[in-house]
Amino acid sequence: MGDEERGPLTWAQVRGALQAVALERDEWAGYPMPIRDFPLRLNPRQPMAAMLQGAYFEGEKIRGRDEESAPSPTVRNEWYSHRYQARVMIAEVEGRLRALMVPAVGTRNTLTINTLGVAASPAWTAEAEFTAMEKLQALITPHAWTCYVLTGGFLESSDRSGVVYFFRKLRPTLALKATADGSDTKILAALCLHPIGYYEQTWAGVMVPTDDVIAHVTLMRGDEADFWRQANQHPAWVPEAGI
Amino acid sequence: MTHTDNGSLEILNVGAGHLKIEFNKANPAEVARAKRMVEDMLQRGYAIFVHAEKGRLLPVRRFDPKTAAYIVEDVPGVEEMAREHPVRPPKNGRRTRRIPMATAKATVVGRTAGG
Numbered sequence: 001m002g003d004e005e006r007g008p009l010t011w012a013q014v015r016g017a018l019q020a021v022a023l024e025r026d027e028w029a030g031y032p033m034p035i036r037d038f039p040l041r042l043n044p045r046q047p048m049a050a051m052l053q054g055a056y057f058e059g060e061k062i063r064g065r066d067e068e069s070a071p072s073p074t075v076r077n078e079w080y081s082h083r084y085q086a087r088v089m090i091a092e093v094e095g096r097l098r099a100l101m102v103p104a105v106g107t108r109n110t111l112t113i114n115t116l117g118v119a120a121s122p123a124w125t126a127e128a129e130f131t132a133m134e135k136l137q138a139l140i141t142p143h144a145w146t147c148y149v150l151t152g153g154f155l156e157s158s159d160r161s162g163v164v165y166f167f168r169k170l171r172p173t174l175a176l177k178a179t180a181d182g183s184d185t186k187i188l189a190a191l192c193l194h195p196i197g198y199y200e201q202t203w204a205g206v207m208v209p210t211d212d213v214i215a216h217v218t219l220m221r222g223d224e225a226d227f228w229r230q231a232n233q234h235p236a237w238v239p240e241a242g243i
Numbered sequence: 244m245t246h247t248d249n250g251s252l253e254i255l256n257v258g259a260g261h262l263k264i265e266f267n268k269a270n271p272a273e274v275a276r277a278k279r280m281v282e283d284m285l286q287r288g289y290a291i292f293v294h295a296e297k298g299r300l301l302p303v304r305r306f307d308p309k310t311a312a313y314i315v316e317d318v319p320g321v322e323e324m325a326r327e328h329p330v331r332p333p334k335n336g337r338r339t340r341r342i343p344m345a346t347a348k349a350t351v352v353g354r355t356a357g358g
Contacts, residue, residue, distance in 0.1 A: 019258040026283055029353030030257030043356040045288060131260025135253065139298070172358070192358035195255050203358065211255045215352045222292040222300035223316075232357030240358075 011122030029196055032206035034062055035121040038114060040206065042197035073100075080104075080238060087238070107239035111203055115170055118204035125208070132210035139217055148213075156217070158224055163188065165220055169209045171242035172234060173216045190241035191216070191231035203242055250277060250344050252291075254284075254351040268345035274311060277344065281306050281313075284351060294348045303349070304339065312341040313349070 015033055022031040031048055032040055034055040042049040054064045073091040081088050087102040118124075137145050144154035152169035164185070166174040172190035179186055194205030195215045205212040219227035234241040252264040264280065266273035284291065285306055292300035293313055301315040316339060 015258055019256075022257075026280075028254045028256070028262065028280065028284060028289070028351070030259070032257055041356060041358075043354045046354055047287070125258075128256075128258060128260035132255075135261055193355050194358050195353045195355050196257060197356045198358045205358070207255060207257050208260055211260060214261075214350075215255060215355065218292055218300055218350050218352055219290065219355075221298065222290070222302045226290075226302075230355050230357065 012125075015122065015125075029207075032197055033123050035118065035123050035199065038118060038121075038199035038202055038204075039064075040197055041200050042206075046196065073098075080235070082237070104237075104239045108242075110201065111239060111242070114199075114202040115204050118199050118202050123199070123204070123206070129208040129210055132208050132214060136210050136214050136217070139214065156220070158220065160224055163224075165216075167213050167216055168242070169213060170203045172203070172240070173220075173231075174236075174241075174243070175228075187236040187241075187243070189228075189233040190236060190243065191228065192234060192240065193219070193227070193231040250274075250346055251348050252277065252280065252351055253349070254289075255353065266345070274345060278306075278308050278311055281344065282308060288354045290352045292350050292352075293342050294350065300350065301340075301342070306344075307341065310341070311344045313344055313347060314339050315342055 018031040018033060022029075027048065032042065032052060034040055034052065034057055036057045039054045039056045040052050042053050044053070055062055057063070073093045075089050075091045076097065077090040079088055080086075081101075084101060085104045087104065087107075089100045089102070090097060091100055092098075136148065140148070140154065140156070144156065147154040148167075148169070153166055153171075155164055155166055157164045162177070164176040166176060168174070172192040174190055175188040176185045177188055178184070192203075193216060194207070194212055196206050198205045207215075216227070219230065232240075236243055249265050249267050251266070252262075254262045254264070256262045264277065266277040268274060281291065285303070291303040291313070293303060293315055295301050303313045303315050305314040306312070307314060
């Protein structure tokens with residue numbers, strides 16, 4: 001077939017080519033798929049990080065974070081204001097210190113909509129999600145599986161620590177513990193972690209949503225301390241906790 | 244232990260959900276490929292967990308290519324394993340066991356990034 005008869009590449013072909021190259025290079029977990037608008041954020045020790053860190057599509061061109069010219073402000077201090085329901089930052093902007101406020105509700109909505117944006121992109125396929133769901137079903141109890149199918153989440157307690165984990169699709173896992181008098185539970189942290197990497201400003205990992213859940217369950221059961229060490233531990237009240 | 248006639252590795256994968264690699268212990272070529280994969284994955288920072296009974300997952304700390312055995316951290320209370328595989332003396336305060344790769348089912352997770 002001549003070049004003029006070939007149509008433009010489809011996303012499925014791009015995904016297939018990336019995975020073929022990854023397997024050829026013995027990258028068993030595969031290469032993440034750059035998409036429009038949401039830059040990739042990878043573990044810096046990943047071999048592909050040098051090539052794909054911050055990568056995203058702008059039209060048909062692939063861009064990286066390093067190409068962006070506007071320098072980000074240097075944050076000197078940062079805290080959460082319950083009064084304003086916002087993150088307050090003291091940052092150096094153009095040589096002067098300024099106070100910035102990032103409202104929590106706006107950020108939460110942004111994360112929710114952006115995560116939907118990743119689902120609408122070619123990052124994942126329904127087939128891969130169904131494959132991951134089959135594996136998850138084999139890992140958890142039938143009751144937990146029913147909860148997951150119906151709500152996108154399930155509970156599992158750790159024999160070692162007594163912590164109850166609320167595993168959730170496309171949200172950080174909540175670590176819960178009973179209060180001292182046993183009358184209530186408190187959220188210790190929202191644990192955010194993705195195998196290989198994730199898309200910035202979203203709750204979406206580069207793997208399909210249920211693969212992220214499998215990774216959380218596997219790490220919690222296999223090495224709970226390491227799960228906490230590797231995860232980003234968000235307090236319950238910040239938007240990134242997804243509550 | 245979750246023993247099978249054949250060993251298997253299920254690797255969480257970006258494009259496919261997961262890759263499933265099964266190898267027949269009677270087939271030296273398949274076992275050699277799996278050994279190479281396991282060694283390579285441990286070097287690249289992948290986390291490998293061997294499935295045990297009651298849904299337990301045992302983290303693989305090292306791999307012995309000579310005997311094709313996973314060296315996993317011991318988990319107290321795994322009685323069935325205790326009968327099948329002798330406990331090694333504690334090293335650095337941790338007990339380890341050797342699990343033959345050819346009959347174990349393992350799940351593999353790539354390097355992670357906190358979100």
